[in-house]
Amino acid sequence: MKKFKFRFQVVLNKVSMEMDNIAIALAEKKRALKQSERVLKGYQLMLKNYNQQFKEDQKKVLAVEEIIHYQRFLGKIQVDIRDQEEKMSELKTAVTQIREILIEKNKEKKMLEKLKETDFKAYVQGIESAEQRLLDELSTLNYNRQA
Numbered sequence: 001m002k003k004f005k006f007r008f009q010v011v012l013n014k015v016s017m018e019m020d021n022i023a024i025a026l027a028e029k030k031r032a033l034k035q036s037e038r039v040l041k042g043y044q045l046m047l048k049n050y051n052q053q054f055k056e057d058q059k060k061v062l063a064v065e066e067i068i069h070y071q072r073f074l075g076k077i078q079v080d081i082r083d084q085e086e087k088m089s090e091l092k093t094a095v096t097q098i099r100e101i102l103i104e105k106n107k108e109k110k111m112l113e114k115l116k117e118t119d120f121k122a123y124v125q126g127i128e129s130a131e132q133r134l135l136d137e138l139s140t141l142n143y144n145r146q147a
């Protein structure tokens with residue numbers, strides 16, 4: 001009796017390996033997105049703190065140079081915030097795209113697994129059919145011997 005061999009096992013293995021690689025890439029992008037969110041929150045907190053300090057310092061008499069320095073520094077932080085928001089947006093898009101690819105690969109894998117299950121059922125049915133024919137033949141031979 002031949003052992004069951006799924007004709008698309010190589011394809012199924014390849015899809016499984018691709019899914020593993022895609023899942024790793026997704027985890028890395030999610031990790032980068034979390035890190036980017038932490039950096040953005042840090043920038044936002046820094047901007048808030050320096051704005052408060054600037055308002056407090058405005059109550060005092062500030063030199064023009066100090067005011068210019070504050071404005072440049074606050075402007076730099078705002079640019080950093082915008083850059084970080086753009087980076088986060090790109091990362092969110094990448095996460096979404098990778099997630100969609102993973103979903104498609106998962107569908108492909110499930111289809112192959114279903115095909116494997118169907119082929120296995122046909123294989124088992126073929127074996128049972130062959131066994132039944134053998135039993136029928138043995139019964140017939142046994143009957144003919146007794147008669």
